[in-house]
Amino acid sequence: MKLHVVPNITELVSSSLLHQNILRFHRQPHRLAKCQYDIIGSDKIPEYQESVIDVDLRKKVRHEVIGKDTQACLTLWEFQTLVEACNKSKGFQDAILEFKLPEGFELVVEPWPYGGLDVGAENQRYFQGLCFAQDMNNKNADSNFYAYPLPIIPVMDAHKKEIVRIDRLATGGKGDSMTGQTHSERVLDHCQSAEYVPEMIAGGTRKDVKPINITQTEGPSFKVTDESLVEWQKWSFRVSFNPREGAVLHDVRYDGRSVLYRMSISEMTVPYGDARAPFHRKQAFDFGDGGAGNCANNLSLGCDCLGVIKYFNGVIVGSDGQPKVHPNVICLHEQDNGIGWKLVVQFIITLANYEYVFAYKLDTAGGITLEVRATGIVSVVNIYPGKTSDHGNVVSSGVLAQNHQHIFAARVDPAIDGHNNTVIYEESHGVPHNKKTNPNGNFYEIRKTTVNESSGLDANPIDHRVFKIVNPSKKNSHSGNPIGYKFSPLPTQKLLAAPGTLQAQRALFANHHVWVTKYQDDELYAAGRFTLQSQLEQGGVHDMAARKDNVEDEDLVLWNVFGLTHNPRVEDWPVMPVEIYQVQFKPSDFFERNPAIDFPSTKNQASVLVQNDCCSEKLYTS
Structure with missing residues (x-):
């Protein structure tokens, strides 16, 4: 309840x-x-x-x-246990000695979830390590070790805390065996440095960049009371933080009217498309496996948000079972939104090589935008010199960036002027020429379909499919339509793994762009409660929808799935430019007029003109 x-x-x-x-x-x-x-x-x-x-x-x-058959979420200290087990394992140390690393290079083991268990595999709790070498000749601890991948993966039995297997990786390319280890003992000799920290970038950083400062001399327009209550421009909501989902919005209201009960990022899966074993298991569930909140960054003033900023702390569980304050994990600030402003609730997570920015953006016209940004370092493996591969792109000598997907699931628990809501989708269709009803052939009709029972649906940009969450008991006085909010799901590519395979079965939520389910307590996670080493999504939205509950004029939940199919470019190396995805929720006949019509039109007195010529640079106040 x-x-x-x-x-x-x-x-x-x-x-x-x-x-x-x-x-x-x-x-x-x-x-x-x-x-x-x-x-x-x-x-x-x-x-x-x-x-x-x-x-x-x-x-x-x-x-x-x-x-005993279900694995609980990983704990970050288990990753440290993996590193310690590698150091103690004679078998692993001997395997590393098979490689002749360049002088001054040191081994780096990057812990990863094991991935899904193969059918028939013994159900043990495992972790694996991706291996690299770091050039310590430059005496910089931030030197980019991803530029030097080693073709070996140690596997640890988490209960025994021992390395129980060492996977040897194929290093060939097109035309080579799926298991062929074509490398020599000097496996890194053909790899090249790829530094990205400012002090190590070849040629240094640009010198012609001047600062852009966001100033709010009168302070912010928002206020925060009672630790979590945010009020801004007719909006009010609560913000919380938990170890799995990170930042969550609660009881979102506009001018006192209820819009959402709860909004969160529910899950993200990253399946890799390299067909060579063991990469079919390379599929992280970054929220379910270990918790996005556990990996949230401690944000710092002047780096992650601009202007006048409010930071929120979180609480996670330490290795001793005690609560531990996680400082500055959420930032709250205002941004220019073109015509009007927007309020941003943002958190950033770092997961091994990748970094994700999640933001909830509320604007003065009653809209809510969910934004996801992805950056970081593409996951790479070693490839033999001169080879190319169908499984990815060679981004640097000896470095193959594997093809993969990032598939996100947002959970939206609506409360459009109450909890009894209905989802409909509207499509716009052309109408054949008709002398009486469409004499000039320019008429098109809007077809409306009510979602009666829990189910999965898809984006359809060809017919401009728009989903609306409406309150059927309340009508707009002008249009006569039920009040509501609308959104157009991003028509991004769905999971590419073949149906019935390990990757596909673990992420059944990725089969549709939109899911509509009936609310039940504790159903918060698109891929189910337990994803670590899963073989099948259980208790996720696929199972929720399979109940075929009535969701018309009911307390319902809407799930939006979208993602990035990332076939790496050389320009993604050594750090990829940011990829941005936005899902917008907008009022649809919810108000009696444009709710931002009363937003004051003001002239920014801080703006100036710049004139550049060969002889001078002059500033003129506007």
Whole structure:
């Protein structure tokens, strides 16, 4: 059941009893905490369990034994355990000695989730390490080790904390065997330096860049009270942070009217398209495997947001099980939006080689934009000199950047003037010439389809398919249409892995651009609660939609799936330029007029003109 209460630092876990008490007595519910832990028996195999504790009453109100066949989310200290296991493993150290590394180079092991278990594989908790060498001759700890990939992957049994297997990687190209190891012992001799930190860039950084400063001499237009309540330009909402999803918006209202109950990034999967084993397992679920919030950056003034900024802290769990403050993980600031302004709630996560920026942008016209930006370093493997590959693009000598996809899922829990909503989609279709009804052939009709039951649907730009979340019980006085919000899903490419394969089965949520499901407690994750080493998406939107619940005039949830098919360019090396994707939610007959019509038109007195000629540079005040 949904609770209309103040969300605290972590997500509240609700129950029917608490919901009834709130409705009757309008009082704040008891604080609930979810505890996640392993029980280790005589067989030494951890059994994952979860309990919900009433903190006020100091009692357990719910308990669930997840079992030994499901892997809980990884913990970041397990990555350190992998590195330590590599250092202790004689077999791995001997394997590294097979390579003749250049003088002054040191081994780097980058921990990764193991990926999906192959059919019939023993269900152990594994982690793997991608291996590189770092040139320490320059005495700079930030030297780019990705430029020197090694064709070897150690695999650790997380329970034993031992390296149990070493995968040898193919290094060939077109025409070579899928398992062929064509490299010599001097596997890095043909690789080249690819530095990106400013002090190491060949030729240095540009000298003709002048600063652009955002100044707000009168301060910001927003205010933050009660730790999490944000009020700005008729908008009000709560912002929270949790270790899995990062920043989440709650109880989003415009001029007091309810728009959204909750909005979050639910999941992201990154499947790789290199057909050579073991790369079919190379598929991260960056929210479900380890938690985006756990990997959120500590933002710094003047670097990540501009102008007058409010930072929010988060709380994560340390290796000792104690809460740990994660400072400055969310920034709040205003930006120019062309005509009008927008308020931005932003967080940034770094996941090994990649970096993602997620932002919720609210504008003065009642619109909400979800923006995702991707940058970082493409994941690479070693390739023999002079070779090219069907599995990726050679971006530097000896460096193959593998083809892959980034597929995101946003979860939107709408509350358009209440929780009983309906999703419809509208398409615009041409109409044949008709002497009576379309004498000049220029008429086109709008076809409306109501989504009656939970299901998956797709973008259709050919027919300009637009989805609307409406409140059928409330009509716009001018148009007579139900009030609502609309969005056009990005018509991005869906998952390319063949149906029925490991990658496809683990990410069934990626089969459609839009899912509409009926709200149920604890259904927050597009790929299900447990993604680490999964073989099949369980409890995700695919299963939710399969219930065929009635979602017309109901408390529903809308899921939007979009992504980037990334076939790397040389220009993506050593750090890729940013890729930007935006999904816009706009009011549709929700208001009686343009809600931004009362936004004042002001002249920016700080703006100046610049005149450049061969002899001088003069500034003129506008």
